[in-house]
């Protein structure tokens with residue numbers, strides 16, 4: 106049996122994708138629409154409070170294309186908190202005008218492929234900060250789920266620790282060449298959702314997503330062992346931008 110990588114886990118993650126029921130929204134009265142937006146404003150303020158107290162973090166983005174209209178990415182200490190969060194949103198008036206189209210449940214994860222042997226990663230404040238990150242307010246987000254392949258000769262889980270480490274080092278080097286341009290949050294979802302990882306990228310220039318993901322396709326760990334789900338890409342929202350987007 107190959108040696109399993111050791112993983113460190115941080116906050117639980119819920120990616121929640123919603124579509125707007127535009128006909129219902131347009132049929133609603135101006136008062137109802139304003140009430141729904143005000144209620145969302147209050148929720149956004151609550152979530153900012155949680156972020157300021159470092160008890161979690163929330164990202165709010167539009168989604169371009171027909172897969173969804175907007176998304177939240179929530180990070181919280183427990184799965185219970187995520188559950189409460191999603192039901193709180195579902196009880197709002199705005200939720201009555203939305204259709205849930207996709208969700209993803211995972212947990213912020215770091216693996217020990219790059220770790221220094223003999224050191225306790227949890228003593229390293231940088232590691233701790235990466236496990237419980239304040240999500241960036243970058244202009245753009247890109248989310249997709251992925252697996253490591255388990256097929257015939259291309260079975261990631263049958264490789265030795267050394268082989269995997271070598272490949273992950275190469276992966277890390279490519280990633281690092283994008284330092285300052287892309288922030289990646291890798292969330293593990295084995296046992297939680299339909300894929301093994303969620304990949305969430307943040308960048309000021311959306312084109313950087315294409316460049317990075319394309320370059321990684323040529324790197325062995327992605328070229329040979331990466332299987333990918335649907336991609337979601339979008340733009341930063343806040344209460345005002347959302348109100349603008351919802352104006353009819």
Ligand code: VOV
Nearest residue numbers: 215216218219277280281283287289291302304318321327
């Ligand atoms: C900014 C880009 C960037 C950087 C710097 C980066 C670095 C690193 C390091 C150093 C490590 C290993 C240690 C750890 O930190 O866990 C990882 C780990 C991982 N990555 Fe990564 N990755 C990036 C970016 C990045 C992208 C774009 C993708 C998607 C792949 C693609 O082809 O579309 C990805 C995937 C992953 C995954 C699924 C894992 C876990 C694999 C496992 O088997 O456990 N990743 N990643």
